[in-house]
Amino acid sequence: MTVRILCALAASVVVAGTTVLGVAPVGAVPIPGGQATTLFIPGSEGVQLNAVITAPADIATHKNPLVLQPSGWGMPAMGSLGSAYRLSTGENFISIEYTARGMYLSGGEVDVLGEKDAADASAVIDWAIAHLNVDPDRIAIAGGSYGAGMAILAAAHDSRIKALVADSPPGDLAQALAPNDTPKTGGPIALAAAGAATNRFSPDLVDRGLDVILRGNGDAFKTLPSRDLLARAVPELNANGTAVFLAHDWQDSLLPVEPVYSLFDELTGPKKLWLQPGDHSTGGGAGQIVGLPNPIWDRALRWLDHHVNGADNGIDAEPVVTIEPANTGPYRHFDSVADAQQAVRTLALSAPSIGVIGADPAESWSQSVVSGPTIAVAAVPYLTGSLAQLGLAPAIPLGAVDRDLAGVWRTEPFAEGAVVSGHPRLDLTVIPASTDLTLIGILYDEAPDGTGKAVSYWPLTRHGLTPFAPTQMSWDLAPTYWNLAPGHRLTMTVTSQDPVPFQSSTPMGSIVTFVSPSTVELPVSSS
Known part of the structure; x- marks a missing residue:
């Protein structure tokens, strides 16, 4: 099969599909070994569904x-x-x-x-x-x-x-477009744009989409079928x-x-x-x-x-x-x-100023950061993953992440390397300055030169919090299977603003305080 044959067939199908309104096969287009026909088939309640039938040449001779x-x-x-x-x-x-x-x-x-x-x-x-x-x-x-x-x-x-x-x-679909009640910046817009010229949306669906895109309502899709x-x-x-x-x-x-x-x-x-x-x-x-x-x-x-x-x-x-x-x-x-998952290791976090994964769990600490964007971006939609598929996952200099705007914690290097397989998880004690709080956790593979590639990430948004009162923010990051090279370490960043992939409910410039006890769970093999 060649791309030329498929393109010619596709063009013929489009032309036929704009003129055929019956349910009987019409406009058959011969292709090697069979035929393709465009037509309309009655769906439920008599709704006409446009279809292309691709079939062997001898369908009449047997089931x-x-x-x-x-x-x-x-x-x-x-x-x-x-x-x-x-x-x-x-x-x-x-x-x-x-x-x-x-x-x-x-x-x-x-x-x-x-x-x-x-x-x-x-x-x-x-x-x-x-x-x-x-x-x-x-x-x-x-x-x-x-x-x-x-x-x-x-x-x-x-x-x-x-x-x-x-x-x-x-x-x-609700979690895909607004994971943990955190609306994505691009997902709803991409779906709306992809269907704007060709799809017929009900008024209810339009209202839901606008509620997410314009008002950041992460609940808008929760009652979708x-x-x-x-x-x-x-x-x-x-x-x-x-x-x-x-x-x-x-x-x-x-x-x-x-x-x-x-x-x-x-x-x-x-x-x-x-x-x-x-x-x-x-x-x-x-x-x-x-x-x-x-x-x-x-x-x-x-x-x-x-x-x-x-x-x-x-x-x-x-x-x-x-x-x-x-x-x-x-x-x-x-x-x-x-069987693919690694055993989970629960590790205490130190104060972000020290930045240790695997600290003394009995240590008491408190440290505040300001809500604002950093260079710790979870993902650039449709780009980060495509580059990763080519073995070209983008890396950022983790030492340049502003510690006044983010919590940053690191493990010791894995001398013999390791495998991260499963769901990383964060369990943080935080004190918000407002009733609404979004946090984005990103787990990085940090190389000896200090650059990091995102292994996993995920956001969490909570509403109706009591300002200046401690609250638990616990959530799984996306599952992964990642080979950690010898000498590399794992680094976790937590921010309250990541505007490339997510809308944040945390007021810009507000204070978020990280408090002990806080832990991270890592599904990682020991070195």
Whole structure:
């Protein structure tokens, strides 16, 4: 397959899709080994869903396996054309790539992974069985990003779906856009911008988005139907016996890896997990969209072929969990996420002026900092993770972090190196000067020259605090798997302003006082 063939096919599909309004296949475009057709398929409540069908040439001669490939956010139906082409010409699947309701040419309003989206997937399956000679016992679904969330939702809802592939899914959209009640600066804006020209949003969804973007309300998305999407889906996937293939990128700044990482071990059916460095969908995007060789989608397609068609391709014998460290390196293989994690070491923090991780826990101290931005930036969305995937994670001079604006603590060097694997965690006693407080913790890999690369980070926002009264601020940082080189140490910074990725509720210029006892939990091997 060449990019030229796919581009020509995509252009033909777009032209046909703007003129075809029926449900009968029309405007078939021949491609090597099959055909692609654009049409409209009735979804739930009669809503017309724009779709591209990619199929083998001989579908009329025998029953065919079916894979649904719902579109990503702000993408038309042809967003999965590469994987669809490979499935139809290699594994003989009929692929229906369809645009979710409320997006592009599909009717209705955006449902944000709700009940209507789930019902739409079932309606597409019903239509395919009735019109395309589909084997009702050989049905799968696959998607990336928002389409991965659609895939999880549909497979949990419809037991006819035997196998699932979800690359970079939104496990909890509310937490993704406002983690620990801390709105992201770019996530809601990026989603709004990506869908502004093509999506039809309900007034309620518009109000929620503006509440986050303009007013910094981290609660605005908490009642979305996609809240706890993966957590609610796991019991249903287990009951259905669905074969689940999940993939994610460690540094995903839009849809974080956390839900997939934390919930994977709760799946009881056939399952695989693939984790590697990168930002949102950078690991698997090329394999899905243009069908280029790709470690995620190469295995994902074999997963579907094995669990839907019964192909003896060896995928079932391969490791359950495959991890490429977040700072790149050889792949590691485990039987579970729990097996990959290091034992947690709980270490006391000294006063920031001393800056020791592993201090005397009985030591009493108090130290204040001023709320303001520093050079300790957790991440530059879509850039930091992409560079990390290339082994070029940006480093900052940690000695230049203003200690009047941040708490900074360091371990001793790990003489023989170490592995950080799991969730770092902060448990700080703080005294705020106002009722609202945001803190951002960043764990760095500090080299002997004093430069540091971000290993993990995460914010926490609390409201309704009593000014000048001690309060506990406890939260997990994002999970990671990171190789620490010999002679390197771990450094933790805590600030109350990090305006590149997050909106802060801490008043600029106010005083935040760190107090003992305060600790950090590090899932790190001993040197």
